[in-house]
Amino acid sequence: MHPKRKQRLLIISVLVGGVGLTSALVLNALNENINLFYPPDQIVAGLAPVDQRIRAGGIVVDGSVFREIGSMSVSFLISDLDGHDVPVTFEGILPNLFGEGQGIVATGRLGADGVFVASEVLAKHDENYMPTELAAMQGRKPPMGNQVNSEPGASY
Amino acid sequence: MKYIPDGLRRLWHRMGSPRWFFETTGSWVPWLGGAAALLIAVGTVWGLAFAPPDYLQGDSFRIIYIHVPAAYLAQAGYILMAVCGVILLVWRMKLADMVMTAVAPIGAAFTFLALATGSIWGKPTWGTYWIWDARITSVLILLFLYLGIIGLRRAIERPEAAGRACAILAIVGVINIPIIKYSVDWWMTLHQPATFSITAAPAMPPIMWVPLLLNVLGFNLLFAVAVIQGTRTEVLVRERRTRWVNDLCLRETA
Structure with missing residues (x-):
């Protein structure tokens, strides 16, 4: 692959990974509030x-x-x-x-x-x-x- | 990239040409549209009139024949938009931007349909039209992402800049898709977990799921036709100053 394209793909992967990790942490922290009910x-x-x-x-x-x-x-x-x-x-x-x-x-x-x-x-x-x-x-x-x-x- | 067969590579390069897309897909539309209409007609009539009622929900369960295909395509459409976003950002393929433009309103419509049918079903089944559980809220976020992408494109005047901004929003928003999918497993929700999965037998007899399968296939084709038509329109609008579009217009009006 063209090095420039490889670099863009890398940036996108890092972006998705970062946003994914952030969402995972936020959702994990809010876990109690996202649950609709107490079992x-x-x-x-x-x-x-x-x-x-x-x-x-x-x-x-x-x-x-x-x-x-x-x-x-x-x-x-x-x-x-x-x-x-x-x-x-x-x-x-x-x-x-x-x-x-x-x-x-x-x-x-x-x-x-x-x-x-x-x-x-x-x-x-x-x-x-x-x-x-x-x-x-x-x-x-x-x-x-x-x-x-x-x-x-x-x-x- | 060395191991990709030549034919595929040529197709990839041709796909970069909006003109090739426009000329190739023109003859597909009536066939895809006809097949979609046939499948949806058979699936819907079968599901609404001939499938047996559910022992708990009675006839109200029949809304799944619309709700499930709509909800599935709402998510599939978003993934398609994100893939187009990656292709646009990495390979700068203009056609990907045109597909992305076409998918947004169609995906938003399917998302709205999924929310509306779910809400109509919720009242007789759960006892409420709406509840802020993880599944329903994440699908509402999906609708807002679609609307955000439509709005963002209109807010930025330069098409290249608008395309890139939308691509980034589409790619970032794709995080929401696994959240929608697993919301019913990760958290306690009012919405039930999935009836269908790749690994297990459906929690529904064939007499109920066969018409649903027909509708899912039909909705897929309907979605494809809508995206192809939308993209064709987008091709003409963006290439309106090119010679081949002008020639086409002259031929059509002659």
């Missing part, structure tokens, strides 16, 4: 700030969703499926994809008692797609949305 293990370990507006994310534990009769209050556990559970309470309309075994991201405040009081619940969709018939054959539950279980012992 259950960090909340259980006390790494999430108490009584500040934060987001918590996890999988809704099977059989943990209970709704108070005659109100919009609902409570459930979110888990990382690795032994860390965080209780969440919420008053309002849940997204359609909300359901047991589904991922969610909740905005709210973590109380000193370890209960996360959510003001907004968003459903997190995973990367898997499946036709309805196939899901039914495998016994997968459709999303429950706002049709959640009543209080334990209540009749349907």
Whole structure:
């Protein structure tokens, strides 16, 4: 290659390398702020700030969703499926994809008692797609949305 | 450079000629455009009307037939622009600058389409139109990079200086592409990780991904046609004072 072109290519490589390194360092330093939510293990370990507006994310534990009769209050556990559970309470309309075994991201405040009081619940969709018939054959539950279980012992 | 075959080297040198590009690609456009229209029509009708609904999302999942190809080309377009930037800066090939000029608005349009379809899908799926997670924010930065390059070119009067400035911005901005790609793995985001990868089977049955594949191919061709047409226009505009363009105009108007 022509020496002049080689030199220009070298300058560009150094430029890209420098900008890449800078971005890597900046993103690494901002890591905590780029994460959208705190996972259950960090909340259980006390790494999430108490009584500040934060987001918590996890999988809704099977059989943990209970709704108070005659109100919009609902409570459930979110888990990382690795032994860390965080209780969440919420008053309002849940997204359609909300359901047991589904991922969610909740905005709210973590109380000193370890209960996360959510003001907004968003459903997190995973990367898997499946036709309805196939899901039914495998016994997968459709999303429950706002049709959640009543209080334990209540009749349907 | 010694080991590059002669044919390839000749092609490289010919590609430096905007006139060669204009005359060669003219006959490609209807074929590429026709194939793009056919693939997108079949893929879209299949995806929207015949693919089965998703067991969780119902029919709203069908937006992937537009969202995924648009998001993929938004990033591929940016990489193309950065490669053209390197060719312009190192080899001073004018055609690379013309391609770069043509790609910017097309890439911006695909990026906007990806953001808009994602937002429309986000409301019924997540429960919100917008969230500042790493994936969505980095794609918004991609849109701003495209708009920045369009603006920068218009702000600088001398074409050579404008081309070089845009090339540098395009090359520096390419750092954003791996950030977009890996944002869903590096950080906790609301956006899901990739359904498709080179190393693993898709997390989706063929009855759902075959129409998506058709649309991805179709969008690729559509992108190619748009870039070729845009570049051809750019060739005529920049070479308007040359003899061959004047002859061409005389022939066309005669």
